[in-house]
Amino acid sequence: MINLDLLIIKDRRIDYDGSAIRSHWAYRNFGILGDSLVVFRGRCDVKVEEMVDIEDLRLKKEIKGDDMIHYIAEIFWHPDVLLASSLQKLFIARLVEILRDLGVDAEREGDDIYVEGRKLSISIATVSPVSLKIHIGINVSTSGVPREVNAIGLDELGVDALEFMERSGRELVEEYEKVRKDSMKVRWVT
Numbered sequence: 001m002i003n004l005d006l007l008i009i010k011d012r013r014i015d016y017d018g019s020a021i022r023s024h025w026a027y028r029n030f031g032i033l034g035d036s037l038v039v040f041r042g043r044c045d046v047k048v049e050e051m052v053d054i055e056d057l058r059l060k061k062e063i064k065g066d067d068m069i070h071y072i073a074e075i076f077w078h079p080d081v082l083l084a085s086s087l088q089k090l091f092i093a094r095l096v097e098i099l100r101d102l103g104v105d106a107e108r109e110g111d112d113i114y115v116e117g118r119k120l121s122i123s124i125a126t127v128s129p130v131s132l133k134i135h136i137g138i139n140v141s142t143s144g145v146p147r148e149v150n151a152i153g154l155d156e157l158g159v160d161a162l163e164f165m166e167r168s169g170r171e172l173v174e175e176y177e178k179v180r181k182d183s184m185k186v187r188w189v190t
Contacts, residue, residue, distance in 0.1 A: 008165055024074075069161060073176075096113055
């Protein structure tokens with residue numbers, strides 16, 4: 001069976017500094033060996049040495065926030081950056097669907113989520129020699145977000161962060177497992 005192990009950390013906060021985008025982060029920190037999605041809440045302050053997006057580096061962007069929900073996905077299937085970017089956008093699209101189901105008029109622009117023209121998320125997808133990695137961060141509040149970012153958070157939208165963590169974690173895993181299953185049940189054409 002195809003499994004994307006889900007761990008939702010509710011009992012403590014974990015800050016995201018960018019280092020979780022390295023391979024085997026879930027195994028090193030939580031003993032999860034294999035494909036995983038770890039969901040947690042905490043600050044975000046991506047250090048320059050951990051930035052993956054070269055455009056952000058060139059523009060000297062700050063990636064910060066005092067309270068975010070973080071999703072770290074690692075998949076040891078096919079470390080291809082195009083696949084990583086595609087899954088990232090699929091996950092973002094699924095998060096938008098969940099928000100809309102909760103009555104939030106959310107939209108996807110590339111790999112970001114916007115509500116009323118205000119930015120709700122950050123995300124990055126990359127690969128290591130052994131896996132693909134995805135980080136998505138959803139603002140719970142806008143505290144600590146750089147001034148130049150017109151941001152919005154789940155609190156302002158009336159969305160309970162803990163309930164959102166649980167529901168979105170489950171639904172992202174279901175989406176991934178459905179894609180993997182569907183990809184294996186078709187035969188090739190000669």
